[in-house]
Amino acid sequence: MTTAPASTRPLVWTLALPCTVSHGALYYAQPLLAVATEHATGWTRVQTGLAFTAALLVSAVFAPRVGRHIDRRGGRHLLSARDTPDVWGQHRPSPEPSPDAVQDVTTTLP
Numbered sequence: 001m002t003t004a005p006a007s008t009r010p011l012v013w014t015l016a017l018p019c020t021v022s023h024g025a026l027y028y029a030q031p032l033l034a035v036a037t038e039h040a041t042g043w044t045r046v047q048t049g050l051a052f053t054a055a056l057l058v059s060a061v062f063a064p065r066v067g068r069h070i071d072r073r074g075g076r077h078l079l080s081a082r083d084t085p086d087v088w089g090q091h092r093p094s095p096e097p098s099p100d101a102v103q104d105v106t107t108t109l110p
Helices: 009-041 045-073 076-090 099-108
Strands: none
Touching: 009 045, 045 076
8 A cells, every 4th residue: 555645644634533523423423413313303213223234235235336436537526417317306395294293392392
């Protein structure tokens, strides 16, 4: 493995530190997000835990392939492909909220 030139090391650390902190924040926030997801969707604690685990496994499976693609061709195509579902999702009508979910929110307000 080759080492990065000294001139790029500050850039690498500048990018690595926020990436590490953001991943840590997501992992520690998962139990809090799970509770909100359980209330919003009616899922059980096991289901939210399995969903988080499945997301980690999918990331682990695809990360090497995606990394090689970025190394060979750059990230432009992958970023464009990632944004496409976001654009489609903005034009799709959102479903009506569950009356139970609305009731839960209103009863917890002071």
